[in-house]
Amino acid sequence: xxxxxxxxxxxxxxxxxxxxxxxxxxxxxxxxxxxxxxxxxxxxxxxxxxxxxxxxxxxxxxxxxxxxxxxxxxxxxxxxxxxxxxxxxxxxxxxxxxxxxxxxxxxxxxxxxxxxxxxxxxxxxxxxxxxxxxxxxxxxxxxxxxxxxxxxxxxxxxxxxxxxxxxxxxxxxxxxxxxxxxxxxxxxxxxxxxxxxxxxxxxxxxxxxxxxx
Amino acid sequence: xxxxxxxxxxxxxxxxxxxxxxxxxxxxxxxxxxxxxxxxxxxxxxxxxxxxxxxxxxxxxxxxxxxxxxxxxxxxxxxxxxxxxxxxxxxxxxxxxxxxxxxxxxxxxxxxxxxxxxxxxxxxxxxxxxxxxxxxxxxxxxxxxxxxxxxxxxxxxxxxxxxxxxxxxxxxxxxxxxxxxxxxxxxxxxxxxxxxxxxxxxxxxxxxxxxxx
DNA sequence: ACCTGAACACCGTTCAAGT
DNA sequence: ACCTGAACACCGTTCAAGT
Numbered sequence: 001x002x003x004x005x006x007x008x009x010x011x012x013x014x015x016x017x018x019x020x021x022x023x024x025x026x027x028x029x030x031x032x033x034x035x036x037x038x039x040x041x042x043x044x045x046x047x048x049x050x051x052x053x054x055x056x057x058x059x060x061x062x063x064x065x066x067x068x069x070x071x072x073x074x075x076x077x078x079x080x081x082x083x084x085x086x087x088x089x090x091x092x093x094x095x096x097x098x099x100x101x102x103x104x105x106x107x108x109x110x111x112x113x114x115x116x117x118x119x120x121x122x123x124x125x126x127x128x129x130x131x132x133x134x135x136x137x138x139x140x141x142x143x144x145x146x147x148x149x150x151x152x153x154x155x156x157x158x159x160x161x162x163x164x165x166x167x168x169x170x171x172x173x174x175x176x177x178x179x180x181x182x183x184x185x186x187x188x189x190x191x192x193x194x195x196x197x198x199x200x201x202x203x204x205x206x207x208x209x210x211x212x213x
Numbered sequence: 214x215x216x217x218x219x220x221x222x223x224x225x226x227x228x229x230x231x232x233x234x235x236x237x238x239x240x241x242x243x244x245x246x247x248x249x250x251x252x253x254x255x256x257x258x259x260x261x262x263x264x265x266x267x268x269x270x271x272x273x274x275x276x277x278x279x280x281x282x283x284x285x286x287x288x289x290x291x292x293x294x295x296x297x298x299x300x301x302x303x304x305x306x307x308x309x310x311x312x313x314x315x316x317x318x319x320x321x322x323x324x325x326x327x328x329x330x331x332x333x334x335x336x337x338x339x340x341x342x343x344x345x346x347x348x349x350x351x352x353x354x355x356x357x358x359x360x361x362x363x364x365x366x367x368x369x370x371x372x373x374x375x376x377x378x379x380x381x382x383x384x385x386x387x388x389x390x391x392x393x394x395x396x397x398x399x400x401x402x403x404x405x406x407x408x409x410x411x412x413x414x415x416x417x418x419x420x421x422x423x424x425x426x
Numbered sequence: 427a428c429c430t431g432a433a434c435a436c437c438g439t440t441c442a443a444g445t
Numbered sequence: 446a447c448c449t450g451a452a453c454a455c456c457g458t459t460c461a462a463g464t
Contacts, residue, residue: 020457030431031459040457104382107383117390125347129342129343130343133341133345136299136349137338167310170318170321177330188338202408203411232439242450243438243449244439244449
């Protein structure tokens, strides 16, 4: 049932996802759903945790940097497959078991790699925030592939009102450049990710200086 | 009217924010709102842009790093004052004028500071993603102040089921540590922010090596 | 005891009926 | 022409009425 919920939300988006449409999709009467979940929020929580189950665990043996990179890419992939999920992370509900398992592995990997308690929290928080935010940004923007994005940028550039060119010269300049060269979400994501991992490296060596932690 | 919408959303959250409650708040009949706005989405878009208007523009004269830092903190502050806003960034609607003004200033500041086109986009994208994601994370977590969070962590630790201690040992370890020392969102945010800015520094010097760009 | 369909209290929005 | 209130098509959820 949770699986059917995820599939439906993938298809129709979160707005089209209602108790009633899910019920008809499953070929049951709407109230039948309430035999398995207390309310819609609990259903959504379960679906979000199912998305978490798709994220690979970081493996410390491969080195902290590669492990963090792989798991961040994996999380981003999951959020890309299920665009509705990132908007639901806000759920005040308790984190599900898959979420806990995932973050336990994250903490374990960093601690084993010699990070202090505090730094472990910092790194986890920063990486998660970046992945969430990137997924949110991508959901906002409309175009999909590099080609599409180049075309979209070109179109935007074409019908820019003359006064906008005066108001937003630098923005226009960048849009023009993107129209030429295209915009690739995958590449954009990993550049930012590697940038953050560079920053983690700096943080790590800083903390190394203070053995007290 | 947009201002009243922002105030109401601040008060009651996005779930309690309906056309009808806003109308009664303003002392008018619900349909009167449709004289000023085509539909609810357009109203929300306007409200989001009002939030953007609270964000300070980066000023290149202060140096790119300080400028980026100040504007990121300012954006995060705005999203903290208006918790509902980050969940609405997803709106597929066109970005508002304040949003455009803001990003124009961002691009201008970075370009003037000697960043290449590509790097300017990378830095903007990464910083925005981090701030969005951090705001989203903070909205998810329940506690507010360092003291509250320490208490919450302690409570969580107290009533952890015995099997959870086995399943999530590393998570438990970190929660225990947080129970001791507390958790400060403000500090957490700036640590991650400075970490990213360190990474930007690395990226910047790398690109410097390739004058072609 | 269990299932179920009508019903409730909402929502955003339409639209005809008043002025 | 403008305003407005009833009405429409939905929603999540309750609950009594059937089996």
